[in-house]
Amino acid sequence: MTTVQAEGLSLRFGRTTALEGVSFALDDGVTGLLGPNGAGKTTLLRILATAIPADAGQLRILGADPRGAAGRLAVRRRLGYLPQNPGFHQHFTAFEFVDYIAILKEIVDGRHDEVRRVLHAVGLDDHRGKKIKALSGGMRQRVGLAATLLDDPALVILDEPTVGLDPEQRLRFRELIAHIGEGRTVLLSTHQTEDVSTVCQRVIVMNQGRIRFEGEPSALAAVAMGRVWTSRARADGALAAWRTGNGDYHNIGDPPPDARLVDPSIEDGYLMLIDAASLAGAA
Numbered sequence: 001m002t003t004v005q006a007e008g009l010s011l012r013f014g015r016t017t018a019l020e021g022v023s024f025a026l027d028d029g030v031t032g033l034l035g036p037n038g039a040g041k042t043t044l045l046r047i048l049a050t051a052i053p054a055d056a057g058q059l060r061i062l063g064a065d066p067r068g069a070a071g072r073l074a075v076r077r078r079l080g081y082l083p084q085n086p087g088f089h090q091h092f093t094a095f096e097f098v099d100y101i102a103i104l105k106e107i108v109d110g111r112h113d114e115v116r117r118v119l120h121a122v123g124l125d126d127h128r129g130k131k132i133k134a135l136s137g138g139m140r141q142r143v144g145l146a147a148t149l150l151d152d153p154a155l156v157i158l159d160e161p162t163v164g165l166d167p168e169q170r171l172r173f174r175e176l177i178a179h180i181g182e183g184r185t186v187l188l189s190t191h192q193t194e195d196v197s198t199v200c201q202r203v204i205v206m207n208q209g210r211i212r213f214e215g216e217p218s219a220l221a222a223v224a225m226g227r228v229w230t231s232r233a234r235a236d237g238a239l240a241a242w243r244t245g246n247g248d249y250h251n252i253g254d255p256p257p258d259a260r261l262v263d264p265s266i267e268d269g270y271l272m273l274i275d276a277a278s279l280a281g282a283a
């Protein structure tokens with residue numbers, strides 16, 4: 001069974017169209033959700049997490065329709081959601097925070113064992129007695145991730161969990177996400193194309209409330225095939241160009257006839273997909 005099936009989801013906040021006709025399907029494995037600021041990623045995740053309803057469209061999550069109270073409850077029982085700002089209680093220990101979420105989730109039998117299990121799963125055995133305020137950003141994110149894993153959810157929704165982490169913490173966090181994606185459905189919102197290339201089997205790109213791409217990461221890179229080249233000097237007419245470590249310029253756009261074409265990356269494909277204004281901003 002497809003975990004998530006969305007058809008034509010739309011949502012407006014006053015005059016702002018946050019989502020417009022969004023359709024996609026999610027299955028087991030990790031799917032990355034990429035898009036610039038304001039693309040509609042968080043709004044979409046909140047709808048999938050049943051925190052807010054869409055104005056229009058059809059949605060089935062784990063076979064249930066979240067428009068009705070019974071459907072919402074069925075989804076929530078099998079869902080793990082890590083919002084952008086999980087609202088950690090700074091004076092709680094890691095154990096107390098996850099236990100608090102376990103209480104809210106109405107886990108009754110073996111609750112403390114379950115809290116220990118998820119803290120172990122994210123590598124926090126040695127830190128569970130530490131106060132949240134004393135943990136590093138990466139460890140704090142792991143506490144949040146532990147809470148999303150309570151009761152072994154079938155669908156895990158993570159909103160920009162790698163923001164603010166240093167490279168090593170990001171690497172460790174990616175390893176955890178890859179592991180979590182084995183045998184369940186994970187939707188990972190991110191600004192980092194590297195998150196997508198390292199752990200995602202599929203990727204969705206959003207911009208201005210619409211889906212611009214859905215497919216495998218390699219297919220996202222292929223969007224820029226024949227449109228990426230290097231040059232000694234900044235190329236005229238490139239949509240985006242930046243100087244690389246060896247002093248050459250990396251250019252995206254319509255190449256001149258004698259251009260030294262290079263294989264595009266996922267980032268190149270992503271930049272090709274979003275609009276010219278965003279490309280100018282990225283240059």
Ligand SMILES: Nc1ncnc2c1ncn2[C@@H]1O[C@H](COP(=O)(O)OP(=O)(O)OP(=O)(O)O)[C@@H](O)[C@H]1O
Pocket residue numbers: 013016017018035036037038039040041042043044
């Ligand atoms: N509660 C709200 N009230 C009014 N407008 C909102 C609300 N939530 C989101 N929006 C607007 O909807 C659009 C989509 O916002 P959203 O937060 O979903 O984007 P995003 O892709 O998650 O951005 P970011 O990467 O910056 O987190 C934006 O224009 C935003 O200002």
